[in-house]
Amino acid sequence: MSAKDTFYVTTPIYYPNDIPHIGHGYTTVAADVLARWRRLIGDRVHFLTGTDEHGLNIVRAAGARGMTPQEHVDDINPRWHEMLVTLRIANDDFIRTTEQRHTSGVQAFMQRLHDNGDLYTATYSGPYCVRCEAYYTTEELVENELCPIHRRPVDRLEQENWFFRLSKYAPALLELFEQRPDFVQPDVRMNEVRAFVEGGLTDISASRSAFDWGVPVPWEPGHVFYVWFDALLNYVTAAGFGTDDAAFARRWPVDVHLIGKDIIRFHAVYWPAMLMAADIEVPRQVYAHGFLLVGGEKMSKSNATGIRPTELVEHFGVDCYRYYFLREISFGHDGSFSWESMEQRYTTDLANDLGNLVNRVLNMVSSYCDARVPDPTGEPGEAEAALGEDLDRAVVGLQSIDRLEFKKALEDLWVFVSGVNRYVEARAPWKLNKTGASDDLARCLYTAVDALRIIAVLISPVMPVAAERLWAKLGLPSALDEQRLPDAGRWGATPVGVTVQRGDLLFPKLEEQP
Numbered sequence: 001m002s003a004k005d006t007f008y009v010t011t012p013i014y015y016p017n018d019i020p021h022i023g024h025g026y027t028t029v030a031a032d033v034l035a036r037w038r039r040l041i042g043d044r045v046h047f048l049t050g051t052d053e054h055g056l057n058i059v060r061a062a063g064a065r066g067m068t069p070q071e072h073v074d075d076i077n078p079r080w081h082e083m084l085v086t087l088r089i090a091n092d093d094f095i096r097t098t099e100q101r102h103t104s105g106v107q108a109f110m111q112r113l114h115d116n117g118d119l120y121t122a123t124y125s126g127p128y129c130v131r132c133e134a135y136y137t138t139e140e141l142v143e144n145e146l147c148p149i150h151r152r153p154v155d156r157l158e159q160e161n162w163f164f165r166l167s168k169y170a171p172a173l174l175e176l177f178e179q180r181p182d183f184v185q186p187d188v189r190m191n192e193v194r195a196f197v198e199g200g201l202t203d204i205s206a207s208r209s210a211f212d213w214g215v216p217v218p219w220e221p222g223h224v225f226y227v228w229f230d231a232l233l234n235y236v237t238a239a240g241f242g243t244d245d246a247a248f249a250r251r252w253p254v255d256v257h258l259i260g261k262d263i264i265r266f267h268a269v270y271w272p273a274m275l276m277a278a279d280i281e282v283p284r285q286v287y288a289h290g291f292l293l294v295g296g297e298k299m300s301k302s303n304a305t306g307i308r309p310t311e312l313v314e315h316f317g318v319d320c321y322r323y324y325f326l327r328e329i330s331f332g333h334d335g336s337f338s339w340e341s342m343e344q345r346y347t348t349d350l351a352n353d354l355g356n357l358v359n360r361v362l363n364m365v366s367s368y369c370d371a372r373v374p375d376p377t378g379e380p381g382e383a384e385a386a387l388g389e390d391l392d393r394a395v396v397g398l399q400s401i402d403r404l405e406f407k408k409a410l411e412d413l414w415v416f417v418s419g420v421n422r423y424v425e426a427r428a429p430w431k432l433n434k435t436g437a438s439d440d441l442a443r444c445l446y447t448a449v450d451a452l453r454i455i456a457v458l459i460s461p462v463m464p465v466a467a468e469r470l471w472a473k474l475g476l477p478s479a480l481d482e483q484r485l486p487d488a489g490r491w492g493a494t495p496v497g498v499t500v501q502r503g504d505l506l507f508p509k510l511e512e513q514p
């Protein structure tokens, strides 16, 4: 019987030589929103990210700086932690593949493949891209033998290697895809992966001896494991494989690996085959999101890799950053970033729809009720019922996060935000105050504040800072991070008589662009 009791989500491990850009931020924020959402509905969650610190590029970059590879990766590792802090990522673990737990786990895993007869030695020769750390077939090269990803010349490498019998697993992989059509999502990626396997698999190199910056092959001195047989294994070694069996049993199989579509083959073909060879369950799902493209004139001199998350966070704030990419782009598809569309989202969705609503409601509670949430003495009517329907739609819509449909989840959530705006407009508490309809006024303002409390809870996976600020304005006695759905999404949990504070605007007017 499975001991799994934890929702486990991962990002790819990042290449430390890179400078964190909005592409890294995109995957990481999405994983964080999923993790926060699962915590909000009461799950135990394990959210893993990390860095891939082995390989020839690291050796070369270190050499160029006059450092050892370890000194080099130690020196540049903080920039990844800084990105996590900047984007308010609440990961539970951060694996560095240079850690001992990773080395131990990789060796234990690969020993199984060796013992099962799935590894053998042969001489390999072929086109090799140093940046990808991958061999290609001649057919895969583009434009006069360039790497299809990097568009730069490849090397030709020949070496005695350990090989993994990937070809042996083609039938089992096709059976997996047949039985679990959502193993890879979205569907277009599943079809791509299936076609790749149907086209026939060749065995792949699992070790090399040209350099020693990697996890040593225990039975073959002078060899280290080939990069994917090191990097992919982070998902199990960080979860406890080979070092903490009890922890591993609670987490594995992983619920979803979030990746970019450029590394789908490694995650959806190599990785499940390697797990099968090691007698370990395959992931529940591999989800490949699209590429971020850069549109809009202001950013046209730059490109996606040139935009750092900090540039955007400094101008728009972290909440808008997290909201924008998930609201603007369908996660499984390619999408364009532009400064203008981000400004538009900030102004329309955040400052106007949400920020003004908060300000307006709290202003009225301050003016009409001495800043104390009134007792809802009036009877709920049609307006309250309509608002209830909007809320139901938002709560159901948020479950789209489980299918990585962030855009839909946020659209449905904004149905409720708009609904509260309409409600306030229709009930017109400023008129009720004038005419002395105190029961109706109390009912209206209580409902509006209660709606703001629910909004704070519902936005918290996507906009954790704004959610905390809103929560604080409402003067609620309990902590936001203790709230759980569905209870916290029900009406009437705001205590009567608590004191609200308007404070600073939730989404102030943007500074002029420098």
Ligand SMILES: [Zn+2]
Binding pocket: 129, 130, 131, 132, 133, 147, 148, 149, 150, 151
């Ligand atoms: Zn390449």
